[in-house]
Structure formats: structure tokens, C-alpha cells
Amino acid sequence: MAIAATVLGSATEPMVPALLKPLLDRGFKTDGNLDIWLVPFFLMLLFGARGLTAFVAQFGLARVTNLGLQKLRAAMFDKLLSAKLALFTDQSSSAIANTVVYEVQNGSHLLVNAVMRLARDVLSVLALVAYLLYLNWKLTLVVGLMFPAVIVVVRVLSKRLYRLTKESQRATDELAYVVEENVLAHRDVRLHGAQTVQAGRFHLLSVSLRNLSMKSTVTHAGMSALTQLMAAAALSAVISIALIQSAQGATTVGSFVAFITAMLLLIAPIKSLSDAATPITRGLAALERGVHLLDLIEDESSGSFKLARASGDIRFEGVSLRYKDDAAAALQDISLRVQPGETVAIVGTSGSGKSSLVNLLPRFRDPNAGQILLDGVPLQDWNLGALRSQIAFVSQHVVMLNDSIASNVALGQQLDRQKVITCLQAANLEKFIAELPQGIDTLLGHNAMQLSGGQRQRLAIARALYKDAPILILDEATSALDTESEQAVQQAIERLTLSRTSLIIAHRLSTIQHADRILMLDGGRLIESGTHAQLLAQGGAYSHLYKLGFSNDDAKSQSNTMS
Ligand SMILES: Nc1ncnc2c1ncn2[C@@H]1O[C@H](COP(=O)(O)OP(=O)(O)O)[C@@H](O)[C@H]1O
Ligand SMILES: [Mg+2]
Incomplete structure (x- = not known):
């Protein structure tokens, strides 16, 4: 349901600029034969449909995510109850609790929303690009030349983001572990005057966590800035070319505005596409730990011999x-x-x-x-x-x-x-x-x-x-x-x-x-x-x-x- 609604919603994307074209070309001219009610009526219809599809998509998605999360958590907790005991010596209790309680929740929400947004954005981009090609293919090709550059930037930076995310998770675990230890050993720490050392440990970890978080923000922000700059470059090129074409009488005001509107509408999904890497990588890294707990930790092995009461030999x-x-x-x-x-x-x-x-x-x-x-x-x-x-x-x-x-x-x-x-x-x-x-x-x-x-x-x-x-x-x-x-x-x-x-x-x-x-x-x-x-x-x-x-x-x- 969510997928169908998303596809429908994205298909309506080029209809906004498509409505502008007749409005500008015919509606504001005295000799234009456009029915007054036509554009407002379709506008209402259009946004009604978009609202409905968006609602259905979100609802379906939330249902799937929450159901999946509940099952995943239950499976993880079952695993916790049946896993080989080595798990508990290899991982701190705070890391395990963190994974079961927080990580998978954040991870799944981030991931599912991001993937759905990705689908919506990709579809919107495809629909808009098709419309642009139909309107003015030459202009569209000029814009298209900018595209590979965006992809390269996004690729390189999202790899870095993934690595930073992994490191932050490890640092967060260590930080939680220091807190856990000091809560458990609060008496010993006080009695032995170990506060300074412990505070130092905590400080070191929290500084490294802060640095990681800053690095990840810088990468993220840089990615957005770069992609926006590229979009602006494309827009400038279009305006210049359209003005030249218009001087030769090759394009109308309606087509130009429709073209620019469709292009501007493209920026949002493209920008969000460049952002999609962040939640997806974060979500993946978080879920990976949950899946690791489920898949890689062996269960205790059990035979089949049973006896109500052994003699005790x-x-x-x-x-x-x-x-x-x-x-x-x-x-x-x-x-x-x-x-x-x-x-x-x-x-x-x-x-x-x-x-x-x-x-x-x-x-x-x-x-x-x-x-x-x-x-x-x-x-x-x-x-x-x-x-x-x-x-x-x-x-x-x-x-x-x-x-x-x-x-x-x-x-x-x-x-x-x-x-x-x-x-x-x-x-x-x-x-x-x-x-x-x-x-x-x-x-x-x-x-x-x-x-x-x-x-x-x-x-x-x-x-x-x-x-x-x-x-x-x-x-x-x-x-x-x-x-x-x-x-x-x-x-x-x-x-x-x-x-x-x-x-x-x-x-x-x-x-x-x-x-x-x-x-x-x-x-x-x-x-x-x-x-x-x-x-x-x-x-x-x-x-x-x-x-x-x-x-x-x-x-x-x-x-x-x-x-
Ligand atoms: N979970 C563990 N991991 C690694 N080494 C351990 C673990 N538990 C005990 N040991 C080691 O095994 C040895 C025997 O320990 P243990 O059986 O607890 O001795 P006791 O109960 O006689 O004091 C010790 O050298 C100890 O360091
Ligand atoms: Mg003992």
C-alpha cells in the first residue's frame, strides 16, 4: 500500500508545472480560451490526491516499521535468553541493552523512512525529468550534464559518513560502559579517590565522541552545500539558454515558467537524495548490530535426553x-x-x-x-x-x-x-x-x-x-x-x-x-x-x-x- 501510494504521489509531481503552462500561455491573454475554473479545480484535485497518497504511504510505512521493530526486538531478546554465555563476557551489558532498546529503534525508523523517501524522490525526479525532456529536451540535456558531478560528490562523502557513524557507535558504547562501571563501582571510586582518573577517562571518550560528531556534521553539511551549488549552476545555465531561445522566438513564457518550476521542484528531491545517504548509513550501521546479535551469536546447543529427576551420578x-x-x-x-x-x-x-x-x-x-x-x-x-x-x-x-x-x-x-x-x-x-x-x-x-x-x-x-x-x-x-x-x-x-x-x-x-x-x-x-x-x-x-x-x-x- 505504501509503495503504491508513493508511486502515485510521485507521478503527480510534474502536474504542478503542467498546470502553470496553460495558465500563463492562455489564461492571462484576452484571446485565450481557458475556462476560469479549470486550473483552480485541477489544483485542488491535485493536492487532494497528493495529501491522500502521502497519508496512506506514511501510515503503511509506520505500520510495517513498528511491526518489524517489535518482532526484531522480541527475536533479539529471545536470543539474549538463549545465546551462548560467551556473549556476556564479550560484550558489556550496556552495549547489549543499548542495541536492543535504542539502536534498532533508531536504526529501523531512520532506515525505513529514508528508503521510502529515497523511492519517492527517485520517482519524482524521474517524472520531472521526463516532463522536462518533453518540454525542451535540449535544455534538459544541458542540465543533465551536471548530474554525474553530484553523484561523485555524494558517493565519496557518504562513504566517509558511514565510517564516522560506525566509530561514533563504538565510542558511544565505550562512554556508556564507563558510566555503567562507575555507577556499579561508585563506592570503590569514592573510597579510593579515583574520581580524577575516572573523570579523565570519561572526558577523553566524550571529546572523541564530540569530534566524531563534528566531523560527521561537517561532512553532511558540506555535502548539502556542494549539491546545492551544483543545482544553482544548472539553474543559471538554463536561464541563460532559455533567454537566448526566447529571443529567437523558440519558447513561450508558459513553457519557460513550466520548465523553471519543474527544475525548481527537482531541487528538493535531489537535495533530499543527497541527504538520504546519512539516515540510510546511520540506520544500516545501527541495524547491523542488531542483526549481528541475531545472526552471529550462536545459540546454546542442546541434546534431546530428558529425565524428570536424575539420580545425580x-x-x-x-x-x-x-x-x-x-x-x-x-x-x-x-x-x-x-x-x-x-x-x-x-x-x-x-x-x-x-x-x-x-x-x-x-x-x-x-x-x-x-x-x-x-x-x-x-x-x-x-x-x-x-x-x-x-x-x-x-x-x-x-x-x-x-x-x-x-x-x-x-x-x-x-x-x-x-x-x-x-x-x-x-x-x-x-x-x-x-x-x-x-x-x-x-x-x-x-x-x-x-x-x-x-x-x-x-x-x-x-x-x-x-x-x-x-x-x-x-x-x-x-x-x-x-x-x-x-x-x-x-x-x-x-x-x-x-x-x-x-x-x-x-x-x-x-x-x-x-x-x-x-x-x-x-x-x-x-x-x-x-x-x-x-x-x-x-x-x-x-x-x-x-x-x-x-x-x-x-x-x-x-x-x-x-x-
Ligand atoms: N570468564 C573467565 N574468563 C577468563 N578466565 C577466567 C574466567 N573465569 C575464571 N578464569 C580464570 O580461570 C582460573 C580459575 O578461576 P576460578 O575457577 O574462578 O577459580 P576459583 O573459583 O578457584 O577461585 C583463574 O586463573 C581465572 O583467572
Ligand atoms: Mg570461585
Whole structure:
């Protein structure tokens, strides 16, 4: 509809000068036999038709654009939910948000409007040129000689514009990233007096963004100025030639005015054609990022094996992991077996690969070598959703969504208020919740910033309790708790580990001593494995770590009570 309306609208373009010709040649002469009402009537008809086609074109266009944008956004967000996790380490969250929310919107509006305008302009130009040729082909050819020059100028400058646009986008992302970082790290920045450095960083980026923006404006403005100058040159040539022709009696006033009017009408679409490059290149560059997100980012791969509830038999066979090709291995040749229901503690100095090891189970990453089996089935063959439903994971970095406490605890599951309350009680949060005016319906706000670290961890433990999965992974899940709350949560954890296969990364002895087995990692290798007593008797790395008192004094006090 929009295309048809545009074609019709453009076809009416030469009709304005065409109406002037009879008006001037016959209307203002006493011997002219022109009906008085003819020209005004056609003028009204003409602009009525133009208004209608313009309206229909805009309406159709807006409908297509907005529908497309909505679908594109939905597809991008779906991608965000299913993309390989590498996406989130490769791109900052502000860049991703920027692409999904702003870039594609600006891009699609710019692009679609520009393309439609381009079509309208090209058609108008064609119609007007045809009319000009019909009126006076010699004159038209003289004007036509100017054309290639315009094209060359537009070509060269729009390439430059495209490059500048790309650079501005990258600079905008970096700027947004600096803001994001400083919002997140606002305390650290203040505490360490890093404001000057951060302000410098921001300043540098904003200056480069300003320069890029100026360059792009200069290019753009220069392009307009040059094309207008060329149009003026063409106009001057026409006037001169027409005057000569008129002196020879070869042209009438009506034809001359019609010709000039048609030419003047040409300037607007030609000028807009030279401008069309800007929104089109900007729009393309913006949409390209959206399409990149959709097309180039791979989805997580998933197998088809499903099981309602796994028994929790985990096997690692010669597993190695390398985050980047040139980086040192984070895990090297790990082989181990965890029996259903077993509680295994993983210890090791920081950076020894503990988190990397447990992150392999829900396939947040895939190992570079070796394989991992759950219930005898390789992880790649498991349906990803089914695999992840077997695992409750309390990570080092607890993230809460901006939703109610209840929805956060029941994340992704059917909400059962009574069960939520039971889990919160087990996670030792009932006193805290009781003090909230809205109880479990209290909204947590942006990443639950108003909660203390310990409260967030306990909320995450409640979430794990709620999920009630056969495999439990705790990655320093109690690191933010004080000794007292940890002891309270400890019972919840013990209850959690009771009927489940559990992998627990902890730096406190209180958690470790309940484990059936302890795995000691060092530099990505599994160096010791056994019970607390066995490893102590071995007198190896674990007993050394133990003597150092783990990471806290409470290990010493614990060891006193133990001994
Ligand atoms: N996302 C990542 N990208 C690159 N390297 C990483 C990433 N996560 C961890 N590493 C590296 O892998 C090694 C093991 O890290 P990690 O498993 O987090 O240790 P731990 O949990 O025992 O402290 C470290 O050298 C760390 O720098
Ligand atoms: Mg870790």
C-alpha cells in the first residue's frame, strides 16, 4: 500500500508545472480560451490526491516499521535468553541493552523512512525529468550534464559518513560502559579517590565522541552545500539558454515558467537524495548490530535426553578447560566420580579452578577436552532445560531480579506461597521478612541493592531450597555470612545436602568437615581427594591449608573444638 501510494504521489509531481503552462500561455491573454475554473479545480484535485497518497504511504510505512521493530526486538531478546554465555563476557551489558532498546529503534525508523523517501524522490525526479525532456529536451540535456558531478560528490562523502557513524557507535558504547562501571563501582571510586582518573577517562571518550560528531556534521553539511551549488549552476545555465531561445522566438513564457518550476521542484528531491545517504548509513550501521546479535551469536546447543529427576551420578573424564586459546588452562585433565547422594567439598586457593569446575555442570561453559556425564549420559546429549532443572546453584555472585521476594525465590517455578515461606524459614530469613511491611511480596528493587550481602546469599539459598533439585552446587554460598548466621544457615544446607548429590565450594571448615569427600584443586589440577581425616593423615597440601586455618579465624576455633 505504501509503495503504491508513493508511486502515485510521485507521478503527480510534474502536474504542478503542467498546470502553470496553460495558465500563463492562455489564461492571462484576452484571446485565450481557458475556462476560469479549470486550473483552480485541477489544483485542488491535485493536492487532494497528493495529501491522500502521502497519508496512506506514511501510515503503511509506520505500520510495517513498528511491526518489524517489535518482532526484531522480541527475536533479539529471545536470543539474549538463549545465546551462548560467551556473549556476556564479550560484550558489556550496556552495549547489549543499548542495541536492543535504542539502536534498532533508531536504526529501523531512520532506515525505513529514508528508503521510502529515497523511492519517492527517485520517482519524482524521474517524472520531472521526463516532463522536462518533453518540454525542451535540449535544455534538459544541458542540465543533465551536471548530474554525474553530484553523484561523485555524494558517493565519496557518504562513504566517509558511514565510517564516522560506525566509530561514533563504538565510542558511544565505550562512554556508556564507563558510566555503567562507575555507577556499579561508585563506592570503590569514592573510597579510593579515583574520581580524577575516572573523570579523565570519561572526558577523553566524550571529546572523541564530540569530534566524531563534528566531523560527521561537517561532512553532511558540506555535502548539502556542494549539491546545492551544483543545482544553482544548472539553474543559471538554463536561464541563460532559455533567454537566448526566447529571443529567437523558440519558447513561450508558459513553457519557460513550466520548465523553471519543474527544475525548481527537482531541487528538493535531489537535495533530499543527497541527504538520504546519512539516515540510510546511520540506520544500516545501527541495524547491523542488531542483526549481528541475531545472526552471529550462536545459540546454546542442546541434546534431546530428558529425565524428570536424575539420580545425580556425576562423572568427569579427563576434563580440561581453557578460557582463551592463549590463556593457561583453568582446569587440566580432571577425572572424578561423584556418587548419587554424596556430598563433596572442593577446596583450593583462589584461582585454582573451583568455580570453573562447577560451572561446567550446568554447561555455562563446555570443556575443551574430555567429557562430563550425568547419570551416564554426556552433558551435550542432555536437553539443556532438563539438565539445568536437575541443578540448584548458589553462586559467588548472587543476582536478584527486580521483582517480589516470593517471585525471586520461586524463580522459573510455579509460585507456592507456603513453600516460599518454608524455604525462607529454612534459610534463616523469617525474622527479616517479618519486619518487612509487605512480607514476601516486598519488591526487591534494582538487583536487591538494599539487602545486605548475607541476606542476598540467604535469599539465594532459599531459592535453591525451593528448586529442590537432585544436584546442589554451592560456590562460596556462605562467604558473606557472619559466623552466627552461617551456623543457622548451616542447618538448612545440611538439610539440602542430605538427599542430594552436592558439590560444595567453601573456605570454612564447618562446611567442609561434613563432606563425605574432599577434593583439593591446585592450578587447575586435582591433586588430593579423600576424607578430612585421610587427607590430614596424608600430610599433603590439604593438611597444609588446614594448618594455615583456611581463610578465617573461625577455622582455628573450629579446629580447637574438633580436637
Ligand atoms: N570468564 C573467565 N574468563 C577468563 N578466565 C577466567 C574466567 N573465569 C575464571 N578464569 C580464570 O580461570 C582460573 C580459575 O578461576 P576460578 O575457577 O574462578 O577459580 P576459583 O573459583 O578457584 O577461585 C583463574 O586463573 C581465572 O583467572
Ligand atoms: Mg570461585
